[in-house]
Amino acid sequence: MExxxxxxxxxxxxxxxxxxxxxxxxxxxxxxxEHEFMTKESVFESPESESAVAAESESxxxxxxxxxxAWGEIVVELGRGCKDVVQQTLLTxxxxxxxxxxxxxxxxxxxxxxLNEFLPEDRDPVHAWPVxxxxxxxxIAVLNxxxxxxxxxxxxxxxxxxxxxxxxxxxxxxxxMAYHELGVPADKARFSLIAPxxxxxSRLAGIPGVKALLLEAYGVRLITYDLxxxxxxxxxxxxNLNSSALDMSYLADAVGVNxxxxxxxxxxxxxxxxxxxxxxPDRVAGAAMFAPLxxxxxxxxxxxxxSRTWQNWTRKRKLMYHLARRFPKLLGYFYRRTxxxxxxxxxxxxxxxxxxxxxxDLVGKSAFEELWxxxxxxxxxxxxxxxxxxxxxxxxxxxxxSLMDLQVxxxxxxxxxxxxxxxxxxxxxxxxxxxLGPIHIxxxxxxxxxxxxxxxxxxxxxxxxxxxxxxxxxHFSYFFLCDECHGQILSTLFGEPQGPLETVEEASENxxxxxxxxxx
Numbered sequence: 001m002e003x004x005x006x007x008x009x010x011x012x013x014x015x016x017x018x019x020x021x022x023x024x025x026x027x028x029x030x031x032x033x034e035h036e037f038m039t040k041e042s043v044f045e046s047p048e049s050e051s052a053v054a055a056e057s058e059s060x061x062x063x064x065x066x067x068x069x070a071w072g073e074i075v076v077e078l079g080r081g082c083k084d085v086v087q088q089t090l091l092t093x094x095x096x097x098x099x100x101x102x103x104x105x106x107x108x109x110x111x112x113x114x115l116n117e118f119l120p121e122d123r124d125p126v127h128a129w130p131v132x133x134x135x136x137x138x139x140i141a142v143l144n145x146x147x148x149x150x151x152x153x154x155x156x157x158x159x160x161x162x163x164x165x166x167x168x169x170x171x172x173x174x175x176x177m178a179y180h181e182l183g184v185p186a187d188k189a190r191f192s193l194i195a196p197x198x199x200x201x202s203r204l205a206g207i208p209g210v211k212a213l214l215l216e217a218y219g220v221r222l223i224t225y226d227l228x229x230x231x232x233x234x235x236x237x238x239x240n241l242n243s244s245a246l247d248m249s250y251l252a253d254a255v256g257v258n259x260x261x262x263x264x265x266x267x268x269x270x271x272x273x274x275x276x277x278x279x280x281p282d283r284v285a286g287a288a289m290f291a292p293l294x295x296x297x298x299x300x301x302x303x304x305x306x307s308r309t310w311q312n313w314t315r316k317r318k319l320m321y322h323l324a325r326r327f328p329k330l331l332g333y334f335y336r337r338t339x340x341x342x343x344x345x346x347x348x349x350x351x352x353x354x355x356x357x358x359x360x361d362l363v364g365k366s367a368f369e370e371l372w373x374x375x376x377x378x379x380x381x382x383x384x385x386x387x388x389x390x391x392x393x394x395x396x397x398x399x400x401x402s403l404m405d406l407q408v409x410x411x412x413x414x415x416x417x418x419x420x421x422x423x424x425x426x427x428x429x430x431x432x433x434x435x436l437g438p439i440h441i442x443x444x445x446x447x448x449x450x451x452x453x454x455x456x457x458x459x460x461x462x463x464x465x466x467x468x469x470x471x472x473x474x475h476f477s478y479f480f481l482c483d484e485c486h487g488q489i490l491s492t493l494f495g496e497p498q499g500p501l502e503t504v505e506e507a508s509e510n511x512x513x514x515x516x517x518x519x520x
Contacts, residue, residue, distance in 0.1 A: 111326075157343065157344040157373065158342060158343055158344070159342050159343060159344060159376070159377050159380070160377055161377070161381060162377060162378065162381070164232055166178035166179065166180060166203065166226070166231065166232045167179055167180070167181075168232065169250075169251065169254040169255070170254075171247065171250050172250065175228070175233070175234040175235075175236065176232075176233065176234050177225055177226065177228075177233045177234070177247060177250075177251060178203060178225065178226045178231050178232035178233045179203060179223060179224065179225040179226070179251060179255065180203045180204065180206070180223070180224045180225070181221065181222070181223055181224075181255070182206060182210070182212060182215060182221075182222045182224075183212060183215030183216060183220045183221045183222045184215065184216055184219055184220065184221050184500040185221070186221060186255065186256045186257070186258070187501070187503050188219065188221075188500035188501045188502075188503065189219060189220065189221035189258075189500070189501065190218070190219030190220070190494070190498065190500065190501055191218065191219060191220050191221070191261075191262060191285075191493075191494055192220075192221045192223065192252070192257045192258075192261040192262065193220055193221065193222045193223065193261065193262045193263075193264050193288075194223045194224075194225075194248055194251065194252060194257075194261050194262070194263055194264070195207065195222065195223070195224045195263075195264040195265070195266075195269065196224075196225070196227065196244070196248065196263070196265060196269045196272035196273065197224065197225075197226070197227065197230070197266075197269050197379075198266055198267040198268030198269040198270075198293075199267070199268040199351075199388070199391050199392070199395075200339060200350065200351065200376060200379055200380075200388070201230075201268075201269070201375055201376075201379055202226055202230055202231040202375055202378040202379040203224040203225050203226045203231055203378070204224070204231075204374060204375050204378050205224065205266075205375050206222055206224040206264075207222065207264065207479070207486060207489075208371055208375075208479065208480040208481060209367075209371065209480060209481035209482070209483075209486075210222070210486045211483060211486070214483070214486055214487060214490065215490075216499070216500060217497040217499060218490045218494050218497045218498070218499075219497075219498060219499055219500040219501060220490065220494075221257075222264075223251070223252075223255060223257075223261075225247075225248075225251055226378075227244070227272070227387065227391070228247070228387060229382060229384060229386060229387025229390070230379050230382075230387055231378050231379060231381060231382075232381070235382075235384070235386065235387060239390060240394070240400070241271065241272070241274070241275035241278075241279070241394060241399050241400060242275065242279050242400065244271075244272045244275050245272070245275040245276045245278070245279035245280050246279070246280070248263070248272065248276050248280065248283075249280045249283055252283060259285075260282075260283055260284060260285035260437075261283065261284065261285060262284070262285050262286050262287065262288060262493070263276045263277070263284055263286075263287050263288070264287075264288050264289075264290075265287065265288075265289045265290070265292060266289070266290045266291065266479055267290070267291050267292075267293055267449065267450055267475065268293050268391065268395065270289045270290075270291075270292035270293050270294075271293060271394055271395060271399075273287050273289055273292070274292075274294075274399070274403065274406070275399075277406050277435040277439075278401045278405060278406060278435075281434075281435050281436070281437075284435070284437060285437055286437040286438040286439065286440070286493070287435075287437070287438070287439045287440070288440045288442075288489065288493055289439070289440070289441050289442070290441075290442045290443075290478070290479045291442070291443060291444060291447050291449065291450040291455075291475055291479075292441055292443075292450065292454065292455065292458065293395060293450050293454065294403065294454050294457060294458065295395065295396060295397075295399065296309050296310065296321060296396065296454075297325065297396055298457070300402065300404070300457075300461065301457055302457075304453075305453045305454075305456060305457045305460075306453075308451060308452075308453035308456075309451050309453045309454060312354060312448045312451060313353075313354075313448075314352050314353065314354055316352040317351075317352040317353060319352075320334070320352055320392070321395075321396055324389075324392040324393050324395065324396050325393075325396045325397070328389050328392065328393050329389070331385070331388070331389045331392055332385040332386075332389060335385045335388055335389070336385060338350045339376060339379075339380055340380060340383070340385060344373050344376070346363075347363055347372060348363070351449070353448065353449045353475075354448040354449075355448060355449075355474060355475070355476075356444075356446035356447065356448055356474035356475075356477075357446065357472075357474070358446065358472060358473060358474045358477035359446075359448075359474035359475055359476050359477055361477075362474075362476050362477050362480060362481070363476065365481075367481055368476075368480060368481060371480075371481070402461075403458065403461050403462060404461045404462075405434065406434050406435045406439075406462060407434045407461065407462055407463070407464065408432055408433070408434040408435070408436060408464055409432070409433050409434055410430050410431070410432055410433075411430060411431055411432070411433045412430040412431075438466070439462065439464065439465040439466065440465075440466050440468065440492060440493065441455055441458060441459075441465055441466065441467045441468065442468045442470060442478060442479075442489070443455035443467060443468070443469055443470060444470045444472075444473030444474050444475060444477065444478055445469055445470060445471050445472065445473065446471075446472055446473060446474045447473070447474050447475045448474070448475065449474075449475035450475060452469070455467050455469075468492070
């Protein structure tokens with residue numbers, strides 16, 4: 001009985017310590033029903049079961065999303081770490097890279113500082129321009145990708161390389177110049193015309209489409225040539241408008257031009273015509289210019305002339321002029337994507353110009369396209385963009401003279417004692433300066449390439465120039481493939497057609513025939 005009492009007290013103490021587990025300790029063996037066991041097991045294992053079910057319910061999309069998020073965080077941290085390393089090692093004041101690039105970057109930043117004027121006032125240029133540059137690069141990449149997936153276009157004609165065909169002369173500095181002749185030979189020429197070509201052109205242009213019979217009727221010898229680096233002419237190491245005029249003079253001597261010659265300048269070729277009037281006036285009889293180009297940045301232009309010059313130009317053309325003036329080396333990139341791409345393109349796209357109605361009708365004709373493509377192929381045959389960059393720079397740079405210098409003026413020597421005494425007695429020696437010969441200018445009033453405002457400017461600073469205004473004519477419509485227009489031009493310059501000159505042999509034969517007719 002004592003043992004039983006002690007046992008009961010022990011069980012009661014243990015039960016008081018651990019709580020009532022629902023199990024009664026008796027003299028019988030301890031037993032737990034299967035239902036109770038399963039219930040307890042399910043209670044203890046329920047957290048693990050829930051996690052297993054949750055793991056099974058997690059989709060593949062969530063796993064990929066979590067993986068990408070983790071990698072994104074890793075890349076961000078890696079970028080921050082690289083940035084800190086670069087800032088602490090390469091971008092310090094004492095680093096080699098900073099020492100070498102600090103000066104040039106400062107100069108570039110100073111040149112580009114004018115671009116900050118286009119930013120909003122509340123934007124910091126240091127933060128704004130990197131964003132703009134990134135967006136620009138991204139846009140270029142998107143455009144390149146999209147261009148590869150565009151719908152197929154019609155067949156694009158490829159540029160052909162033709163075998164050399166030009167006659168060439170050797171210039172005093174060792175360069176070779178390619179030239180081409182049309183019309184009457186040298187010994188029968190009443191008038192000799194030399195025609196420098198314009199941008200993206202060659203000696204093959206001349207007066208496009210002019211008939212040999214028309215030139216013969218007026219006794220005209222037309223000589224065209226390739227500018228340095230164009231066609232088959234050797235490049236010039238440091239050409240300018242002065243050297244261009246001298247090249248023209250050397251050409252005239254080499255091909256046997258007797259006396260003076262006329263200069264024909266069309267569009268961009270008029271730059272070299274102006275140069276001839278300035279630097280070799282004694283060799284030039286007169287000038288005929290068509291849609292002549294003048295420097296669009298001339299400070300002597302009035303505000304109205306400047307506004308009318310720029311207002312109809314395309315944005316790309318304005319950009320090209322700006323690059324030629326500020327960053328000419330960038331022009332090569334655009335040239336290689338257009339006329340150096342190996343494929344022909346539309347003239348208005350390549351020259352970044354707008355065209356009037358008559359010009360649009362003309363450039364759509366097969367005859368114009370054939371002439372234009374052949375001229376372009378000859379122009380770019382050397383495959384170098386440098387001559388074209390030089391030509392673009394000449395158009396907007398300082399020419400070394402003003403068009404007002406060509407105006408005829410009386411210049412009297414009044415320095416020293418003797419000129420003063422001669423002035424007192426009325427024997428002052430004076431001479432005429434400027435270009436003394438005739439200057440004719442033909443300007444289409446619907447020209448959107450070289451606008452009429454440029455011809456108005458020339459007429460204002462050169463009152464002696466005769467300006468022929470052509471209503472409804474464009475940049476190409478009057479000068480290209482127009483027999484009637486060519487006849488009007490030669491008639492204006494030389495009057496009635498008189499045919500070629502007679503040679504000495506022909507003159508003696510004619511005299512002998514007249515004598516025989518008299519005897520008979």
